[in-house]
Amino acid sequence: MSIWIGAMQKHLEGHKGLTDHNDIVRVDAGKFVYIPLMSMFSTNIEVLVKEGDSVKVGTMIAKRSDHMTVPFFSSVSGKVVGKQTIMHAVLKPLEHLVIENDGLYEKEQPFSPIDFEKATREELVDFMMNAGIVGCGGAGFPTYMKYKNPQNISTLIINAVECEPYITADYREISNNIDDLVLGVKAMLKLSTAKEAWIAIKSPKKELIAKVRAALVGVSGIVVKEVPDVYPMGWERTLVYQLLKKRYDRLPSEIGCIVNNATTAIAFAKAIRTGMPIVEKTLTFSGNGIKTPANVSVPVGVKTAEIVAKLGGYASEDVLLIAGGPMMGKTIPNDQFVVTPYGNAVTILKTEKIDSVACLRCGRCNDTCPAGLLPVRINNAEQAADLDTIVKLRADQCIECGLCTYVCPSKLDVAEGVRRAKRILQLKKK
Ligand code: SF4
Ligand code: SF4
Known part of the structure; x- marks a missing residue:
C-alpha cells in the first residue's frame, strides 16, 4: 500500500532572486579541511591513511565497505593531521578526518576516465x-x-x-x-x-x-x-x-x-x-541572516563559519543556521559543520520572535500534509506521551517538509512536534 495519500502541494515564496542570476563565488579552503567519516548514518568507515601521510586532491583516504561501498577522497593537497569530533549537518557530533591544506591543490586521479558508450x-x-x-x-x-x-x-x-x-x-x-x-x-x-x-x-x-x-x-x-x-x-x-x-x-x-x-x-x-570524484561542491548560502547571499563553489570539508566569513559575515547577531533549505533542513546549533559531497545549501535567517497562540482547530495542517498525516493530532499525542496513538497516526511517515508549520495561522511549530514524535518511535525501535 502506498503511504502517500496527501493531496497537498503549495506555491511558496521562493526568495530565489537573492542568488539565482549571480555568478558562483569560488571559496578556497582555509588551513584545514575536515572530511566527515559517515555514510548514510553509518560510521563503519575504514580510514586508509595515517597521521603525517601526504595526500593530494583526489587521494582515497577512507572507505565504507559493509553492504555498501563508499570511498572518501581528500579535497585538498597536504598532510593528514588526525581526527576530530565536530557537529555534522545531520545534527550529530561525528568524527572527521582532519587534513592540513598546503594551498597547492595538487591532484591525483584516483581512477581512470571511462568511455561509457563502450563500457558494459x-x-x-x-x-x-x-x-x-x-x-x-x-x-x-x-x-x-x-x-x-x-x-x-x-x-x-x-x-x-x-x-x-x-x-x-x-x-x-x-x-x-x-x-x-x-x-x-x-x-x-x-x-x-x-x-x-x-x-x-x-x-x-x-x-x-x-x-x-x-x-x-x-x-x-x-x-x-x-x-x-x-x-x-x-x-x-x-x-x-x-x-x-x-x-x-x-x-x-x-x-x-x-x-x-x-x-x-x-x-x-x-x-x-x-577521472575525478566529488571533491568540490556548489551550495547556496542565502537568507536574510547573511550579508551577501551567494552560490559558492567550495572544497568538501570546509567549515560553514569560514564560508560565511568570506561572504562578509552574518547580517545579525542572532541568526538561525539551517543545513539545507528552510522547510526540510536541520537547524544546527553552531557554524562548525562542514561542506559534504551531498549538501546543497545553508539557509541563514534572522531570529524572529514568534508570538504563537493556541491551536484554532482549523485543520489546515491536516489538509496540507503531503504524507497524508494528521499533524495536529500527532502533536497532541506527543504532548500527552501517548505512544499508542503516535504509532496509530504513523508519525514515522513524516517527511519533515515543514508545511504544517508554514500554514498554521496560530504560528505553532507543528512540524517540530511531529519530528519529536517521530524520534520517539525511532528510539523505541533501537
Ligand atoms: S512536516 Fe511532516 S507532518 Fe508536517 S506537513 Fe510535512 S510531512 Fe506532514
Ligand atoms: S494549522 Fe495550526 S491552528 Fe490549525 S489545526 Fe493545525 S495546529 Fe491547529
Whole structure:
C-alpha cells in the first residue's frame, strides 16, 4: 500500500532572486579541511591513511565497505593531521578526518576516465561505485545501489526541480554544466535500462528549460518535462506521482522508475570525463541572516563559519543556521559543520520572535500534509506521551517538509512536534 495519500502541494515564496542570476563565488579552503567519516548514518568507515601521510586532491583516504561501498577522497593537497569530533549537518557530533591544506591543490586521479558508450553496464556500475558518486540533492545515498540490479525499469527521472525556498545551487550548476548534464543522463540511462529519461524542471524556469532543450536536440530518449511550481514537487513521491500518476510503497523501482538528482548526473559525468570524484561542491548560502547571499563553489570539508566569513559575515547577531533549505533542513546549533559531497545549501535567517497562540482547530495542517498525516493530532499525542496513538497516526511517515508549520495561522511549530514524535518511535525501535 502506498503511504502517500496527501493531496497537498503549495506555491511558496521562493526568495530565489537573492542568488539565482549571480555568478558562483569560488571559496578556497582555509588551513584545514575536515572530511566527515559517515555514510548514510553509518560510521563503519575504514580510514586508509595515517597521521603525517601526504595526500593530494583526489587521494582515497577512507572507505565504507559493509553492504555498501563508499570511498572518501581528500579535497585538498597536504598532510593528514588526525581526527576530530565536530557537529555534522545531520545534527550529530561525528568524527572527521582532519587534513592540513598546503594551498597547492595538487591532484591525483584516483581512477581512470571511462568511455561509457563502450563500457558494459556492469563496468559502468563498478565505475560509479568506485568514483563514490552519491545523491547530491541532500541525501548522500550511494547512487550505484539504484543501478546494480534494475528490474523492469521503464523511466529514469532526473530531478531538477529544486522546490525549497532560497536554494538555487542546482539551477546554477545545471546552467553552467549543461553538456555534463546530458552526458551524465545518457550514462545513467544506459545503467537504468529504461527507454526514456525525463528531466523534470519547474515550468517558470523558462530560460533553463530552453537551454536544456537546445542541448538535447538530436539526442534520443531524453526529454524535458515541465512540472508546476509548488512545494514539495521535488520530493520523490510527489514528483513520481506528478509524472507517472503512480504511487509506490518503499522505492520508485517498484513501479518501474529510478529517480536521481540532476547534480548527481553532472557529478557522474565529471567523473566519467576526468577521472575525478566529488571533491568540490556548489551550495547556496542565502537568507536574510547573511550579508551577501551567494552560490559558492567550495572544497568538501570546509567549515560553514569560514564560508560565511568570506561572504562578509552574518547580517545579525542572532541568526538561525539551517543545513539545507528552510522547510526540510536541520537547524544546527553552531557554524562548525562542514561542506559534504551531498549538501546543497545553508539557509541563514534572522531570529524572529514568534508570538504563537493556541491551536484554532482549523485543520489546515491536516489538509496540507503531503504524507497524508494528521499533524495536529500527532502533536497532541506527543504532548500527552501517548505512544499508542503516535504509532496509530504513523508519525514515522513524516517527511519533515515543514508545511504544517508554514500554514498554521496560530504560528505553532507543528512540524517540530511531529519530528519529536517521530524520534520517539525511532528510539523505541533501537
Ligand atoms: S512536516 Fe511532516 S507532518 Fe508536517 S506537513 Fe510535512 S510531512 Fe506532514
Ligand atoms: S494549522 Fe495550526 S491552528 Fe490549525 S489545526 Fe493545525 S495546529 Fe491547529
